[in-house]
Amino acid sequence: MPIVLEKASYTYAPGTPYEAAALCDIDLQIADGEFIGIMGHTGSGKSTLLQLIAGLITPSRGKVMIDGCDINARNYNRDVLRKKLSMIFQYPEYQLFETTVEKELAFSLKHSGLPGKEVKERVRRALEAVGFSYTRVRSLSPLGLSGGEKRKVAIACALVTEPKILLLDEPVAGLDPRGRKEFLEIITRRNKAGTTIIMVSHDADVLGNYAQRILVLNQGKLLLDGPAKRVFTDIEKLEALKLGVCRPRKLARRLKECGIPFPQDIAGYDEFIAAVVEVSKKGGMSHEPDTGRHVYSR
Amino acid sequence: MSRIPAGMYIPGKSFLHRLDPLAKLIGLIILLAAVIAASSPGGYLLLILFIGVLLALSGLPFKLAIAPLRRTYLFFAVIFLMNALFFADVDPLWTWWIFSLSRTGLIQGANVVLRLAIIIVAGHILISTTSPMEITAAFRRLLKPLQYINIPVDIVALIVSVAIHFIPVLAEEVEMIRKAQTVRGARFDSTRLRDRAASLLPLVIPVFVNAFKRADELALAMEARGYRGEGRRVSGPEIAFQARDFGAVLIMAAICAVQILVL
Numbered sequence: 152m153p154i155v156l157e158k159a160s161y162t163y164a165p166g167t168p169y170e171a172a173a174l175c176d177i178d179l180q181i182a183d184g185e186f187i188g189i190m191g192h193t194g195s196g197k198s199t200l201l202q203l204i205a206g207l208i209t210p211s212r213g214k215v216m217i218d219g220c221d222i223n224a225r226n227y228n229r230d231v232l233r234k235k236l237s238m239i240f241q242y243p244e245y246q247l248f249e250t251t252v253e254k255e256l257a258f259s260l261k262h263s264g265l266p267g268k269e270v271k272e273r274v275r276r277a278l279e280a281v282g283f284s285y286t287r288v289r290s291l292s293p294l295g296l297s298g299g300e301k302r303k304v305a306i307a308c309a310l311v312t313e314p315k316i317l318l319l320d321e322p323v324a325g326l327d328p329r330g331r332k333e334f335l336e337i338i339t340r341r342n343k344a345g346t347t348i349i350m351v352s353h354d355a356d357v358l359g360n361y362a363q364r365i366l367v368l369n370q371g372k373l374l375l376d377g378p379a380k381r382v383f384t385d386i387e388k389l390e391a392l393k394l395g396v397c398r399p400r401k402l403a404r405r406l407k408e409c410g411i412p413f414p415q416d417i418a419g420y421d422e423f424i425a426a427v428v429e430v431s432k433k434g435g436m437s438h439e440p441d442t443g444r445h446v447y448s449r
Numbered sequence: 450m451s452r453i454p455a456g457m458y459i460p461g462k463s464f465l466h467r468l469d470p471l472a473k474l475i476g477l478i479i480l481l482a483a484v485i486a487a488s489s490p491g492g493y494l495l496l497i498l499f500i501g502v503l504l505a506l507s508g509l510p511f512k513l514a515i516a517p518l519r520r521t522y523l524f525f526a527v528i529f530l531m532n533a534l535f536f537a538d539v540d541p542l543w544t545w546w547i548f549s550l551s552r553t554g555l556i557q558g559a560n561v562v563l564r565l566a567i568i569i570v571a572g573h574i575l576i577s578t579t580s581p582m583e584i585t586a587a588f589r590r591l592l593k594p595l596q597y598i599n600i601p602v603d604i605v606a607l608i609v610s611v612a613i614h615f616i617p618v619l620a621e622e623v624e625m626i627r628k629a630q631t632v633r634g635a636r637f638d639s640t641r642l643r644d645r646a647a648s649l650l651p652l653v654i655p656v657f658v659n660a661f662k663r664a665d666e667l668a669l670a671m672e673a674r675g676y677r678g679e680g681r682r683v684s685g686p687e688i689a690f691q692a693r694d695f696g697a698v699l700i701m702a703a704i705c706a707v708q709i710l711v712l
Contacts, residue, residue: 166510207628230634238632245622246629248654258651259633294658308633 153347154181154204154316159213161199173199175371176213181349183315186342188362188379189351190394195368197351201318204349205238217316230262237314241321243305244298252278252296252304253289256311263312277311281337299330306334310341317341319350323357335361359383359397359418367394379418386415399423457617458580463508464693465578470587472694476701477575483705484564484571492708496567499704503571507578517573518566525562532558585610611667619660626655 156179163171174196181187191197202208203215206222206229214221222232237259240246249255256274265273275285281303288296293304309317319338323331339361342348352358358365358379365382367375369392375382383389383400390396399417403426406413414426460466465473480496487493504514518525535547536554543550576584589606596602627637635648 166512202628205628205632207631233632233634236632238629240625240629243629245659246626246633246651246655248651248658262634262636312634 153183153218155179155214155216156203157214157216159203159210159215161196161203161208162211165211172371174203174210177373179366179373179376181347183347184342184345186339186348186361186363187350188358188365189349189368190353190355190358190365191368192392192394196371197368198320199371200368201238201320201349201351204316205236205318206232207238234263234312235314236316236318237309237312238318239306239309239320239322241324243309243322244301246305246308247293247301250292251290252283252293255293255304256308259308259311273311273313277307280310280340281307282333283307299326302326302330306337310337314346316347316349319348319352321351321353323352323354331357353395355383355395355397359399360420365418367392380416380422383418384416457577459509459513459577460580461508461578463506463578465503465507465574468697469690469694470579470583471590472690472697473575473579474584474587474591475698477571479698479701479705480571481568483701483708484567486705486709487564488560493563493567495704495708500567500570500574503574507574509574509577513577514570514574517569521569525566528565529558529562532561581610581613581616585613615660615663618663619656622659623652623656626652 156177159174159177159179160172161174163169163173177200189197189200199208203210204217206215209223215223217232217235220227220231222229247255249258253271253274256277257270260270260273263270274289278285278288283300283303288300288304293301296304306322317338322338323334326334335357338348338350348362350358350362362379364377365375365379366373367382367389374392375385375388383397386396386400386404397418399420399422400415402423403413403415403417407415411430413430417423417426480499484496487496504511507514533554534550536549536551536557541549541551579587585606588609589602592600592602592605627635630648630651631637633651635651636644637648637652639645639648
């Protein structure tokens with residue numbers, strides 16, 4: 152298994168009055184090419200989990216293994232991890248510092264040992280992947296760009312190393328609907344090309360539509376873990392925890408409450424539409440124009 | 450935040466926590482005078498004992514109280530050596546090239562290091578037992594008499610309070626950007642000086658850019674809420690000195706007096 156967490160725990164500021172357990176005995180296995188969504192309230196340990204996987208913090212107990220190596224072992228070469236894994240933080244545009252966009256992206260490749268020509272080529276590819284024209288933006292100052300463009304440059308900085316694993320911490324926060332859609336399309340394309348995506352988000356709709364597997368964290372513990380459809384099936388449990396539920400799943404429940412035999416293992420809009428088509432074919436939904444209401448036959 | 454940044458307020462209910470912040474501030478100033486006056490081993494012993502008593506009264510864990518010393522040991526080492534090796538003296542104990550080790554130099558070095566260490570620990574005890582709000586309020590009360598000679602005390606106090614409030618915010622931001630740049634390959638933990646120096650720019654520039662942006666936003670927000678530099682502003686309940694506050698200041702003054710007159 153490429154990413155394995157064994158009983159990983161993390162405690163903030165141990166031995167002080169600010170001590171707080173952020174994660175408790177997390178067992179987790181993630182295969183190559185998965186698209187994983189992480190849900191949970193503020194303080195449930197979502198960001199801590201990402202930082203553990205990124206090797207930014209060391210677990211208080213337990214192990215984090217990537218491709219069979221304990222990344223916190225003394226003899227582990229961190230440069231290997233940095234080449235394999237990228238992370239996009241919340242508001243990634245705050246990390247920009249170089250004088251030109253091209254240098255900004257090249258910074259991520261500084262220790263890669265790639266020849267200059269290859270670096271240039273990768274920078275071009277990464278900029279084009281986020282929808283920029285390489286020749287237009289390469290010599291602009293990243294700090295002088297608009298908010299949305301800065302965000303794109305920061306995303307390109309994470310893509311330029313062509314990582315095998317991409318971690319995203321609330322990446323769509325503060326983006327307008329169009330920027331959000333563009334971003335999610337970029338990420339989905341990466342995932343289709345084989346990159347493992349692990350995304351933390353508050354937005355159940357985003358997770359339901361894009362993630363294949365969903366982890367629900369609550370008070371530092373892994374509460375639910377499974378395919379998106381199955382996790383959202385347990386809608387009562389999620390609502391009891393005051394966690395968001397994706398809209399397609401809510402619609403499916405409404406239809407069921409109206410007496411329509413509608414499947415409940417729904418996470419994304421595509422699945423929802425497919426189910427509507429399926430149920431209609433069986434004659435499960437019919438429309439009576441006179442009353443303007445949906446009626447049904449069993 | 451994986452470790453507590455130096456100078457963070459640690460909530461508690463100890464004697465020192467409950468003491469009037471102004472009494473603590475005045476006490477610290479008197480203590481500074483006592484430290485400067487100290488010159489004999491007896492004097493330092495008295496001060497160190499007194500700091501120990503303060504520590505016991507504060508209820509802070511010992512490790513936390515001396516944390517700032519552990520972080521600055523290199524600074525102390527350099528100061529000690531500078532004094533010990535470069536003090537021009539008539540009869541050096543040992544000379545080599547430009548260095549000359551002397552008795553007076555050694556004593557001078559020890560003096561400076563001890564004084565600094567005591568001041569740092571005392572200051573650290575103050576900020577660990579007093580919330581930033583309390584410190585600002587005490588600062589304003591301390592400066593109050595100055596407004597009679599047309600010094601804008603409220604504005605100065607506001608500047609100090611904003612500065613204090615931004616310390617944890619900036620500390621958190623530094624931590625966040627440090628992590629972001631680490632993922633991008635900056636080598637903050639490297640033992641090689643070159644790597645460390647090279648990773649400074651990616652940290653410092655974003656922090657500065659964001660700090661200026663924050664400052665602009667704060668100014669805008671304050672103006673939007675009607676802040677003007679003039680007029681009397683109310684901030685929390687007024688506190689008055691109690692018997693224990695007078696007592697604390699008197700004890701401090703007594704120690705300072707002993708220091709100057711006796712030791």
